[in-house]
Amino acid sequence: MRYSEDHKAQTHQRIIEEAARLFRRDGVGATGLQPLMKTLGLTHGGFYAHFKSKDELVETALRHSVEQLSAPPQEAAEGEKPLATLISRYLSSAHRANPGEGCPLPTMSAELGQRGEPSPITDEMVRNRLAAIEAGLNGDHADEQSVLVLSAMVGALLLSRSVSDPELSDRLLKTTRRLLIKQHAEELPTHLG
Numbered sequence: 001m002r003y004s005e006d007h008k009a010q011t012h013q014r015i016i017e018e019a020a021r022l023f024r025r026d027g028v029g030a031t032g033l034q035p036l037m038k039t040l041g042l043t044h045g046g047f048y049a050h051f052k053s054k055d056e057l058v059e060t061a062l063r064h065s066v067e068q069l070s071a072p073p074q075e076a077a078e079g080e081k082p083l084a085t086l087i088s089r090y091l092s093s094a095h096r097a098n099p100g101e102g103c104p105l106p107t108m109s110a111e112l113g114q115r116g117e118p119s120p121i122t123d124e125m126v127r128n129r130l131a132a133i134e135a136g137l138n139g140d141h142a143d144e145q146s147v148l149v150l151s152a153m154v155g156a157l158l159l160s161r162s163v164s165d166p167e168l169s170d171r172l173l174k175t176t177r178r179l180l181i182k183q184h185a186e187e188l189p190t191h192l193g
Contacts, residue, residue, distance in 0.1 A: 012050045014040055020061040020068075025100030027111045028058055058112075062121040065104045069128060083136025083149075084181050090153045091177035096160050096169065105129075106158040126150070137184055149184055152176055 018040055022031040033054055034044040051057045089095065095102045109122050134146040156176035160169040 008049070011040075011042070011046075015042075015047070015050055015057070016060055016064050019057050020064045020104070021100040023058065023061050024065070024102065024104045024107050027107050028054075029111060029115075033057075059119065059121060062104065062108065062119055062125070065108075066121055066125045066128065069103065069125060081136065083133060083184060086132065086136070087149070087153065087177055087180050087184075091156055091173045091180075093170070093173065096157060096173060099161065103154070103157070105154045106161065109154075110158065145184060149180055152180055 015036070019031065019036055022036060022039075033047050037044050037047050047057075051060070090103065099107060105122075105125065109126075112119055112122060129150050130143075130146045133149050134142045137145050137149075139145075153176070156172050160172040163169050163172070
C-alpha cells in the first residue's frame with residue numbers, strides 16, 4: 001500500500017516530535033529506535049524511509065527543540081518581568097517533573113558532551129537562551145551575567161532531577177530561583193512552587 005506524500009510528511013513530523021520528547025526525557029543513548037517506532041505504531045524498518053541514521057534523527061530532534069525554544073514565550077503575568085518569568089518557569093517543579101516537554105539542555109547536552117559528540121545545534125540553543133537572558137538583564141557585563149544565569153538554571157534543574165530526597169530537590173530549585181531573581185530580575189512571583 002502506497003501512502004500519500006502528505007501522510008509521509010505527517011509521519012516524519014510525528015517521529016521528530018516523539019524523538020525530541022524521548023531524548024529530553026530519557027536521553028539519546030537510552031532511546032532505542034525500535035521502541036520509538038513502536039510507540040508511534042510504526043515498524044523499525046520504516047524508520048529508514050525517513051532518516052539515514054539515528055544520528056540524523058538526533059540532529060533533527062535537536063533542531064526541533066531549538067525551534068520550540070525560539071518561539072515567543074507565553075505572556076508574562078501582569079507585573080512580572082520577562083527574565084523573572086523565564087527563571088521561575090525554568091526552575092519550577094512542573095519543569096522538573098516533565099523533562100520530555102521541557103528544555104533539552106540538562107539531558108541532551110550533558111550526554112552529547114560525554115559521548116564526545118557536541119552539536120552545533122546545541123551551540124545555537126545555548127546562544128538563543130543567552131540572548132534571551134541578556135535582554136532581560138540591566139547594567140554592565142550583561143553578557144557575562146547571562147552565562148552565569150543560564151549555567152545556574154541548567155545545573156539546578158539537572159541536580160533537582162537527580163536527587164531522591166524531594167525536599168532537597170525543591171531546595172535546589174527554590175534557592176537557585178530566589179537568588180537568581182533577587183540578583184538579576186528583582187522580585188520572585190509567589191505563585192510558583
